[in-house]
Amino acid sequence: MTAPIRLVIADDHEIFRDGLALMLSRQKHMILAGQASDGTELLSLVRETTPNVDVVLADIKMPNMDGIEATKVLLKEFPDLxxxxxxxxxxxxxxxxxxxxxAKGYLLKNADKQEILDAIASVMDNREYYCRDTSATLAGMIVKSNFNPFRKREVVEFSDREMEIIKLICRQFTAQEMGESLFLSRRTVEGYRTRILEKMNVKNTAGVVIYALKNKLISEKELL
Known part of the structure; x- marks a missing residue:
């Protein structure tokens, strides 16, 4: 049997933290290893519990020490976290x-249960997770940033048809709209989309957009 995923939550909003903790504690394949209300508590908690922590869900803005600084310290001590x-x-x-x-991914605080579980599954599979509600502005900021998880990956080749699908995905076309534009059935389009996600090793449309921009498969102008 696969070992359960051990999680820690850090957030200074108690109601939000408790609600998230309750949802995660009900998942059969997950164990809630602890909660923290700020970055300092998070460091102490992980140090006390590691190596028995797999995933940390951390608020970015917290008192005493924010999520950014806590992430830097934690990954220096525990690089596999x-x-x-x-x-x-x-x-x-x-x-x-x-x-x-x-950080290997991010979620907006209004993310639903399934997206939270998808994000955890993705990072456990060593894939980055980009919130499905990622705005075009944020995608552009990520592309221009020093964050590039694709740098160490093998170069992936895409067929001409896959490139057409990628460009339409990036322009937020639905499967139906892509099919009509390319004279393909919806099922065929969805098959291409699945293969593209697998090749890029991403989870959703936001991941496709960031991958395509970071790897210069598409320019920002083509998103307009």
Whole structure:
């Protein structure tokens, strides 16, 4: 049997933290290893519990020590730790800083249960996770930042048809719209989309956009 995923939550908003903790503690394959209300508590908690912590979900803005600084310290001591940033809509610049500090993904605090579970599964599989509600502005900021998880990966080749699909995905076309544009069935388009996600090793449209921009498969002008 696969060992359960051990999680730690750090957030200074108690109601939000407790609600997230309750949801995660109900998952059969997950164990909540602890909670912290700020970055300093988070460091102490992980140091006391590691190596029995797999994933940390950390608010970016916390008192005493914020999520960015806590991420830097934690990953210096525990480089295999997976950290997911928790953020508000208005914190796009801080999300970029958190990724540059070493976080493997980020979620907006209004993310639903399935997206939270998807994010945890992705980082456990050593894939970055980009919130599905990522704005074009944030995607552009990430592309221009020093954050580049694709740098060490093998170069992936895409067929002409896959490139057409990638460009349409980046322009937010639905599967139906892509099919009509390329004279393909919806099922065929969805098959291409699945293969593209697998090749890029990303989870959703936001991941495709960031991968495509970072690897210069598409320019920002082509997103307009």
């Amino acid at each position: 997976r950290i997911i940033a928790l953020s508000m809509f208005s914190e796009e610049n801080l999300i970029v800083e958190m990724l540059e500090a070493g």
